[in-house]
Amino acid sequence: MSSWSTADIPDQTGRTFVVTGANSGLGASAARALAAAGADVVLACRSVEKARPIAEEIGARARVEQLDLADLSSVRAFADRIGSLDVLINNAGIMAVPKSRTTDGFEAQFGTNHLGHFALTGLLLPKITARVVTLSSVMHATGVIHFDDLNYERRRYERWTAYGQSKLANLMFALELARRFAAVGDERESLAAHPGYASTNLQFHTENPLTNALMKIGEVVKVGQPADQGALPELYAATSPDAENGLFYGPDGFGGLRGAPTVSGYRPKAADRAVARALWDESEVLTGVTFPV
Template sequence: MTASKPARWKARDIPDQHGRTAVITGANTGIGFETAKALALRGASVVLAVRDVDKGKHAVEALALAAPAARVRVQRLDLGSLASIRAAAGELRDSCARIDLLINNAGVMYTPYRTTVDGHELQFGTNHLGHFALTGLLLDLLPASPAARVVTVGSAGHRMGGPIDLDDLGWHRRPYDRTAAYGHSKLANLMFTYELQRRLPASGPLAVAAHPGGANTGGSRNALSHSSPLTRAAFAAIRPLLLQSPGMGALPVLRAATDPDVRGGEYYGPRGFQQSKGHPKAVRSSPRSYDVSLQRRLWSLSEELTGVAFRL
């Protein structure tokens, strides 16, 4: 095995990031925060794109303790509002000469039925449509190089919920299933990544996906709070077997973002049992996620629903 592809890839394997700018959504906590910290420690200039600016500022303070020389700042971004996404993209275009890494990390999970500001089902609207729009508005700031990456954070949960119904994304014709809705939003993240990679020039940037496995984050605990008492009790018993730290959960994202040997359209996750824990490696997603006709249809719908057309 070559030195560039160690069996146990760690944060210390991240190449030097000085002179590079990373924009990370949802980076004030959990996987996003750990990703920001690792990149800042390797010299990157990091933008925390977050909905709650005060929480973002607290994260900057915490990052300053971990990496005193880090260059980190906050950008307000509400992925549930297309107006906020356009405003944030405009401000980022004014402040960043280029973006080397766009890491689409933020998301909501297992929420009761709600809609975004623009009327889309909350999980699909935030997790997929919000990141689709942000990527389309910023993509031309990424250099034409394989070292530049759009990394979208998926989930092993993309296998849940059965077939995605692109004719009823708002759940108007069937009872709402928040678990299925989450799974469909994460499936959309993967289909978006694969279709984006096909549309990008051969010179780069690359579109790559990653998932953290079972990570013990505030987001996962909040999602569990929506479950029944029996489910919560059962999960508490098996938690040590399934969950790893946020720092370990961030490693697939970091590898997808920085490993020079990563190829466009790859998907990274933990190498352990059921991809729940362990060091990152390239993994396979569900057969449905590779359906090219479904990917293309989702892309067209996403352009229609967001009003964002990619300039490729």
């Protein structure tokens, strides 16, 4: 696996992928690679205008569908429009933004990164034939699931703490879905991935000048890697016949920040089944979406 690249993606002809946030960064890189391997790709993006140039670049195998993960009515409308698909890649996300709310009143990072994708996966699950891949981050290590105040209604807001909670929730959701598939003998798979430190627009739109500057320094000194490289773990998880249900994939280099995809470790708290079940139950309550598994 240490030298795995887009050249190793098996032929995807006849398969359909939905990639959220495919208008730039990791999502755009993943969509290009999947289409190049023969797949039909749905670019699920909040801004159709921003996604259209990527779809036009890819060609006939790509189409754009509007999806705002910060608005559950948009998530439901998207799920209603989409037909059968093979793989859902929950790629979109926001990072370290100022305190704000989704349309439904959730803290923006938890609401967009986790609850939006949770609802989307649940609504699309009857139509998914093969895999769900959910992007987390090395920042899951900083996360804590605060059941007493998931949406920062009482505690002091700190953008990186909120981001860590959302990324831990992403990972716990992917692992719990994998366990639920296995428990009922469902042959579909749920996998998680992270890009390491990938140089994408996400890093430079935190609305914090100091953070943006530090991210830029990281890019200059080559701590990170280009988006095309950062997308490899999610592509491996989505397409490799060797990828396994319930595993977490990320770069194999120093600190998991760069390199070719490999099985990645995660903090023990991400494997806490009691917390995962509680998070699942609360997510169903908050979104109104229940899973047929």
